[in-house]
Amino acid sequence: MALKCTTKAGLSDQDPGSSGADYLVRHCTLRQLQLLEAIVRLGSFTRAAEELFLTQPTVSMQIKKLAESIGTPLFHHVGRTVEPTDAGREVYAACRDILNGLANLETKLADLKGLRRGRLRLGVMTTATYVAPEILGAFCQRYTGIDVSLNVTNRDQLLERLCAQDDDLYVMGQHHDFGQEVEAVPFAPNPLVMIARSDHPLVGQPGIPMSRLADEDLLLREPGSGVRDAVLGHFARSGVEPRVRMQLGSSETIKHAILGGLGISALSLHSVRLESGGGRFAVLDVEGFPIRRRWHIVYSRSRELSLVARTFLDFAIASEPDIRAQLDEAMAALRRVSGLPAAVATSSAIPTGVIS
Incomplete structure (x- = not known):
């Protein structure tokens, strides 16, 4: 819905430069400003449309109307992405102020209503x-x-x-x-555990030294992943150069690669919790694991x-006690698959409040 405001007498309704804020209030909508903010932030009309559950033609039409109201182009194409023009950046800055102001207003109104x-x-x-x-x-x-x-x-x-x-x-x-x-x-807690297919030769061996993993194919997350940084840091501190076979973009893909016999990987225990009792994955008893991390x-x-x-x-x-109990249960199930005795080196070994 377009915002409405009384126009000052004697000012043209067609010239955005002659009527100041009144013209923009009458001819621009909050939805158009929201769309522009999303396009600038995401760098794409398509991604903005997906985020706001609209079709791309609708987004394009609304931005065209906004540009016509302002009287100047707001975007230009750079390869497959779009970038704001100078005017677009100015409108974007104003959008952020307006949308943040509305968000703060929504917060205060919601607080007045309580948690209903x-x-x-x-x-x-x-x-x-x-x-x-x-x-x-x-x-x-x-x-x-x-x-x-x-x-x-x-x-x-x-x-x-x-x-x-x-x-x-x-x-x-x-x-x-x-x-x-x-x-x-x-x-x-968010412990990282070394996971292998249940028939891997290292499954069931106690106290595997880190040096032994130098001979194994390691599956890693993509560069920039926090899990990847933690795993490589542990290898470096142990003086071991890992043999990285693949870099994959998600834990789900890594799990499929493990089942395909492509290697082993250090994963969040959360990511294998639901499969822990299925007998397909096993935890390796490697020195220094689990790596202690937290959400x-x-x-x-x-x-x-x-x-x-x-x-x-x-x-x-x-919710932390319930989460810890779920992780302890998953770790116990993975150790049973591995033929290892129950151990305390699970999520319960991670003190509350540790930040890593």
């Missing part, structure tokens, strides 16, 4: 999809009136969303030194958390 209604926007790293949706689902069952959105993306794009304050809270695995502007609250809920200190966001943060922290 409200919205939660959660940004999640790809690897956190093994833990975040379950917590979010349990939260929604308790607070049925909350409208939630879950934005899943890689670490670099999630950091961009954090800088732009596109979401209320963010779930990240690797702890970053954000300084004083960002708060990172650890809320659940964090991250948010910007410059933006006040809504009542809904604060409640979800507390809810996630309170």
Whole structure:
């Protein structure tokens, strides 16, 4: 719906330069500004359309109308991407102010209504999809009136969303030194375990030294992955040069590669929890594993958390005992497949509050 405002007497309704803010208020819509913000942030009309559940022709038409209202082009094509013109960047800056102002207003109105209604926007790293949706689902069952959105993306794009304050809270695995502007609250263990197919020759061997893994084909996540950095860091500290056979873009792809006999890999225990009792995967008893890591809920200190966001943060922290129990059960099942005795070196060995 277009915003409406009374036009000053004597000013032309056709000249955007002659009527100041009144003209833009009458001829631009909040939806158009939202579309422009998404296009600039995502660098693509198509991705903006997908994020906002619109067709690309609709997005193109609305941006064309916005450009006509402003009286100048807002984008130009650079290869397969689009970049804002000088005017587009100015409009984008104004969009951010307007949309952030509306988001803050929505937060205050929701707080006045309590937890009967409200919205939660959660940004999640790809690897956190093994833990975040379950917590979010349990939260929604308790607070049925909350409208939630879950934005899943890689670490670099999630950091961009954090800088732009596109979401209320963010779930990240690797702890970053954000300084004083960002708060990172650890809320659940995220141990990395060395996984192999159940018939791998190393399965069942106790106390495997890291030097032994130099002879194995290692499957790794893509560059920039926090899991990859943690695994390579552990190899480096052990003085071992890994033989990397493949770099793959997701934990699911790595699991399929393991089952295909292409190698072994260090994965989050969360990512193999559902398959732990199936007998296809086994955990290797390698020195220094599990690598102790934690999930964090991250948010910007410059933006006040809504009542809904604060409640979800507390809810996630309170879920830690249940998460630990699930991981302990998964680890025990993987060790049974491996023929190894039960051990305490599971998620329970990770002290609450450890950040890595």
